[in-house]
Amino acid sequence: MTFDSNILLIERLLYDEFGDLNWWPANTSDEVVIGAILTQNTSWGNVEKAISNLREENLLDLKSISESSRENILRLIRPSGFYNQKADRLLVISTKIISEFGSLDKLSKRGMEFCIKYLSDLKGVGKETLDSILLYAMDMPRFVVDKYTIRYFLRIGLLNSERESRKFEKIPEILDYNVPRLKNLHAMIVEISKKNCKSKPFCESCIMRNICKYYKERILP
Ligand code: SF4
Numbered sequence: 001m002t003f004d005s006n007i008l009l010i011e012r013l014l015y016d017e018f019g020d021l022n023w024w025p026a027n028t029s030d031e032v033v034i035g036a037i038l039t040q041n042t043s044w045g046n047v048e049k050a051i052s053n054l055r056e057e058n059l060l061d062l063k064s065i066s067e068s069s070r071e072n073i074l075r076l077i078r079p080s081g082f083y084n085q086k087a088d089r090l091l092v093i094s095t096k097i098i099s100e101f102g103s104l105d106k107l108s109k110r111g112m113e114f115c116i117k118y119l120s121d122l123k124g125v126g127k128e129t130l131d132s133i134l135l136y137a138m139d140m141p142r143f144v145v146d147k148y149t150i151r152y153f154l155r156i157g158l159l160n161s162e163r164e165s166r167k168f169e170k171i172p173e174i175l176d177y178n179v180p181r182l183k184n185l186h187a188m189i190v191e192i193s194k195k196n197c198k199s200k201p202f203c204e205s206c207i208m209r210n211i212c213k214y215y216k217e218r219i220l221p
Contacts, residue, residue, distance in 0.1 A: 003167060004174045006158055009211065011181070014188035017207045023187035024136040029104050030061040032137035036129050037089050038080040049079035062104060066094040089124035096122065108138040115140065135186070141177035143168055144186040148193035155197060157213025 001009070025044075026032045034054065038047045053076040054060045059068055073087040080086060101107040108115060112134065119125050119133060127145070134140040145168050153159040159167065175181045196206040201214065209215045 003158060003170070006211075007171060007174045010156070010158075010208075011175070011185055011188075013207055013211075014185070014192060018188045018191050021184055021187040021191060023183055023190075024132070026136075028061065029137040033062065033093065033104060033133050034060060034065065034090060036132040036137070037086055037093065037124065038077060040082070040086065040124075040126075040129060042081045046080050050077040053077070053079070062094040063098050065090050066098045085124070093122055093125070104137060108140070112138075112140045112142075135179065135182055139179050141172040141175075141179055141182055143171040143175075143182055146186075146190070148190050148197075149186070151199075152189050152193055152197050155201065155212060155214035156208060 024032050024035065026035055031051070035047055035051060038050050051060065057072075057076060059065055059073070059076065065073065070087055070091060073090060074083055077083050077086055077090070097104060097107055101110075107118065110118070115134060115138060116130065120127075120130050125133070131142040131144045135142045135144055145165060149168070150159070150162055150165060153168075154162070159165065171185070172182060175185065192206070192208070196202045196208075203209060203212070203215045203219045206212070206215070
């Protein structure tokens, strides 16, 4: 089977198990951006506490963040870890987008290529954060690659090493640039990575056993 047909098979198997997961867990596009910064190098559980603090003080939008003080943001996002760095990143991203475009929506109207260049030039926006914002906050056809995705595809056997991760760039095309499918595929990979394909994998109850290289080579014999 080709890489393309394997991606479609994986999508179907995951969908049969998980269905529509309605990711990202946020109420607004601005909240996605804020969550994408806060989730860097930490678990989502810690991010939720920081988001809840920001929500209580009506600071879950870029304009409010840009108008808030660094000390106030620091205090509220402390549960997310690396709070000095993240407060600076939130302030820089919010202030630039609001002062130069007025809103995230107006920035997204400039098109995907412009947004890729604009956002990736901002300090603290690496590839995973960039693609999370483009896909989940701006509804653009990108595929998010995180540590779960790499581990999962290495085990399944669709990647031989992390160096091959450029293969992921083809996934939007394979999924017909369909944004809801791209959102859900990433969400389902995170889900199976938390349920079965953890650092110590639980293969016996995994729906991927029949196609998984790791299972065939390391568990079955
Ligand atoms: S069978 Fe095991 S290694 Fe393969 S995807 Fe499932 S949990 Fe991961």
